Amino acid sequence: MRVGEIVKDKDLISRAKEALVENSLNHLEFEKTHGTSHIRISMFYTKAIEMCRRIGGKRDQIDLLHKELNEVRKKSLGEMKAITVPIKTEHDFFNEGQEAIRKCETKADSLAVLSMMATPPKFDESRESARKNIESAPLTHMFSSFSLDDKGRLVEISGGALSDDPKQQEAALLAEMIRNETLRQSLIGIGRLEGARVAILERFPDQRYSYFDDLLSYNPFVPSGRYHLFRTGLVAGLHGDWMTCAHILIPQIENSLRNTFEHSGKLVSILKSDQTQVELDLNTLLYCAEVEEILGNDLGFVLKVSLTEKLGLGIRNKLAHGRLPDDFFNSANIAFLWCLGLHLLFLTKISFLKESSNHKGEIGRAHV
Numbered sequence: 001m002r003v004g005e006i007v008k009d010k011d012l013i014s015r016a017k018e019a020l021v022e023n024s025l026n027h028l029e030f031e032k033t034h035g036t037s038h039i040r041i042s043m044f045y046t047k048a049i050e051m052c053r054r055i056g057g058k059r060d061q062i063d064l065l066h067k068e069l070n071e072v073r074k075k076s077l078g079e080m081k082a083i084t085v086p087i088k089t090e091h092d093f094f095n096e097g098q099e100a101i102r103k104c105e106t107k108a109d110s111l112a113v114l115s116m117m118a119t120p121p122k123f124d125e126s127r128e129s130a131r132k133n134i135e136s137a138p139l140t141h142m143f144s145s146f147s148l149d150d151k152g153r154l155v156e157i158s159g160g161a162l163s164d165d166p167k168q169q170e171a172a173l174l175a176e177m178i179r180n181e182t183l184r185q186s187l188i189g190i191g192r193l194e195g196a197r198v199a200i201l202e203r204f205p206d207q208r209y210s211y212f213d214d215l216l217s218y219n220p221f222v223p224s225g226r227y228h229l230f231r232t233g234l235v236a237g238l239h240g241d242w243m244t245c246a247h248i249l250i251p252q253i254e255n256s257l258r259n260t261f262e263h264s265g266k267l268v269s270i271l272k273s274d275q276t277q278v279e280l281d282l283n284t285l286l287y288c289a290e291v292e293e294i295l296g297n298d299l300g301f302v303l304k305v306s307l308t309e310k311l312g313l314g315i316r317n318k319l320a321h322g323r324l325p326d327d328f329f330n331s332a333n334i335a336f337l338w339c340l341g342l343h344l345l346f347l348t349k350i351s352f353l354k355e356s357s358n359h360k361g362e363i364g365r366a367h368v
Contacts, residue, residue, distance in 0.1 A: 098196065104203075
């Protein structure tokens with residue numbers, strides 16, 4: 001094709017381009033007819049579509065390949081196998097959560113212990129751990145990471161760690177960090193949090209509907225008119241009603257985070273040409289330059305993985321667009337998100353109480 005471009009032979013260029021597309025389609029047909037796995041076939045579909053796009057003028061061909069690709073990806077979901085590694089059992093983590101609550105002398109102590117179970121790991125340590133994972137098993141990370149939706153469609157892809165492109169390497173490192181954090185959240189949700197939740201119901205049976213009242217009262221994270229929404233969502237989670245919990249708490253957490261950004265001086269809306277304003281959602285706010293200063297990298301990263309990242313859980317976006325099936329609401333990931341909401345409420349309440357105490361001290365000194 002390059003020779004044709006040099007001699008300005010348009011016919012030669014056109015035939016060379018067609019040959020490239022034909023070659024790509026032939027490779028695809030070969031894979032389809034020789035018993036290759038659907039996962040592998042989907043890769044060749046992707047390559048064929050990309051070649052058609054580069055050549056141009058192949059819209060009908062692209063649409064046909066796209067439709068076939070969606071069907072192949074649906075079948076590929078059944079070929080994905082879980083990889084197991086030796087770890088503590090669910091029962092071990094469950095017992096740890098129960099024991100942590102049973103050691104608490106008061107309800108306030110148990111609430112503090114529960115909320116701290118969602119404490120984010122240090123971002124730099126997570127990054128270093130991911131880097132070591134890649135170095136210790138380079139072949140495992142040589143291919144791109146991808147995320148499929150519930151219909152098997154590709155919704156996100158990142159580069160392989162062995163790429164020569166620094167951007168691809170960074171994307172692979174981030175993908176490994178997201179995988180690790182997703183696993184961490186699942187383990188906490190299925191083990192410690194479940195054990196702690198059961199222990200709280202056993203330890204404070206007379207407060208199973210008022211357990212969070214003190215935390216929510218005069219809490220800056222709870223906007224005016226949202227007290228009962230937060231209370232209902234938290235109580236639903238305490239009783240294991242994760243479907244109700246998720247549908248109520250996730251929008252409230254987003255709204256409260258938006259308020260937090262706004263109170264910190266960040267513009268949380270866009271002014272349109274007709275002078276109307278559109279509020280920013282977490283897909284924008286959690287990726288803004290101010291997130292490190294307002295939330296910190298540690299908490300910001302955990303929120304991204306849980307709520308918005310396509311390679312992560314992305315619960316906020318999937319819930320908003322009706323992409324979560326019934327069985328997802330029995331998952332440990334909703335339990336962790338419930339606890340993460342508690343963590344945000346607890347940190348905000350502690351900060352508020354400290355500021356109030358300091359303010360009272362200043363008033364007292366002024367009267368001395």
